[in-house]
Structures are given as C-alpha cells and as structure tokens.
Amino acid sequence: MLLNTDRQSLVWKLMGYVYVTHLWPLINANLVPVNLRGPAFSLLGAKIGKSVMVGGKILDPSLVEIGDYSMLGEDCLLTSHAVEGDRVDLGMIVVGRNVTVGVKAVVLPDVHIGDNAIVAAGAVVKKGSRIGAGEIWGGVPARRIGEVGRGEGVRERGRDEEM
Secondary structure, X not given: OEOOOHHHHHHHHHHHHHHHHHOHHHHHOOOOOHHHHXXXXXXXXXXXXXXXXXXXXXXXXXHEEEOOOOEEOOOOEEEOEXXXXXEXXXXXXXXXXXXXXXXXXXXXXOEEEOOOOEEOOOOEEOOOOEEOOOXXXXXXXXXXXXXXXXXXXXXXXXXXXXX
C-alpha cells in the first residue's frame, strides 16, 4: 500500500503520533514488562495472539499480526513502513504461530513469516519476503539458511544444497 492521498497520509501520521506520545515512552523506559507489551500493542491496533512475548519494538502496530506463542527478541524491530525517496510504502507484517524473531533482527514491510519459523539474531528481512513454515532465515539481507527439524532440533542446509 502506498500513501498516495492526503487522507491516507493524515491517518497514518495521526496513528504514529498517538503511538509515539502514549506508548513509546513507556516501552523505551522499560516500564512495560515483556509479557505485557503484547496487550499494550493490541491497544494500538496490533493483532496479538495469546502468550506472545514482545521484547522489541513494533512500529505501525495496526499493520502487524502476531500468532500465538511467538517471541520477539530484545531490541528487534518490526516496521510496516519504508520511506523510499519521496514515497512511503506501507505493508502488513504477518507473523505466524510459535515464531521466534531473534535479538536485534529487523523485519520490514509486507513480510509474512510462517508458523514455527525462526528469524536469526541480527537478521534483516527485506520488504516483501515470504518465510515458509519451519524455515530458518538469517543474514543481511536475510535468506533461508535452514529448517526446523521435526523432533530432532535444527537442521542446517549443506553447502552443496542450492540456496
């Protein structure tokens, strides 16, 4: 979605104002504990499942959905907007159930993360990425580096496998 009308732009800016003036100071001062940040972001429009732990920040909460039992690591960032020149692009971020987003990872707009997936610490998931269920992504920019095995832990891709 592109902010291409004055009305869309105004609504987005007003939502950002409410977020920055009311919730951001509490989260940045660590006054809202990790287990209560999900409900706090829900008040600002995010769709947050049950038992979600949010250690990082969610910009544009009304454009974010997080499934049950997911964990967002400390200082990670989910941002549903990208400024590119004179354009502001908005895109939903959809995080499935039982997903882990690592410490200091960045998830950009229009990203979908499937159930049981892992985004490694420090990864940058670029705009428009689709992470499949059970996949492990890492790096800058993030790419598929493995998959979560069934009952056997993490299975990494071999060097000779096609990326």
